[in-house]
Amino acid sequence: MTTRIGVAVMAVLLALYIALVAQRAWLLLTSADPAGIALGVGLIILPVIAAWALWRELAFGIGAERLGRRLEAEGGLPSESVTVRPSGRPIREDGEAVFPTYRDAVAEDPTDWQAWYRLGLAYDAAGDRRRARQAVREAIRRERNARANG
The missing domain is CATH 1.10.287 (Helix Hairpins)
Known part of the structure; x- marks a missing residue:
């Protein structure tokens, strides 16, 4: 809030x-x-x-x-727990450890907005904010297209 x-x-x-x-x-x-x-x-x-x-x-x-x-x-948020610093930022090594799972999910189905969103969360946990924003933007675009196409 x-x-x-x-x-x-x-x-x-x-x-x-x-x-x-x-x-x-x-x-x-x-x-x-x-x-x-x-x-x-x-x-x-x-x-x-x-x-x-x-x-x-x-x-x-x-x-x-x-x-x-x-x-x-929908129960689709990542289930892995990533250790965070007192500031709330994830520890980079933990984020990098879970990253390949979400990268592979997008590679399997690049049209799935949920996979793109989870990839954005993984990028953020790995400390790559620029790519995290790009992945979330892609998720927004794909979800909007899916909603428009019915």
Whole structure:
């Protein structure tokens, strides 16, 4: 729950930032100074990029959480226990030990969103956050396609 609150606070702060920057951008765009107009254009582009990045991350988080709850309800979460540090992060060696099982499951059936999600959890436990996010994104995409195709 604290993660959701943190995300909500950051989203509100970013929205406030975008509104304030948009106001400044308008003031610069309506000035007669060419440098001010150029800065105004820049101030419009940067918040658009920030809003896109915020939306992408929120959509990822919502999708990942939804699939995690669904997989848990179906009893499909990994059953192996991985030792964690006091911070809550898994010990890398334990994560690497269970990783081949989930990698092989995706190799057997690359269309299974559940296998992709579990692979993302295994990557995360092994300390590879970038690949973990990629695998979970793939799980979200495949589950969405499976839902659309019926």
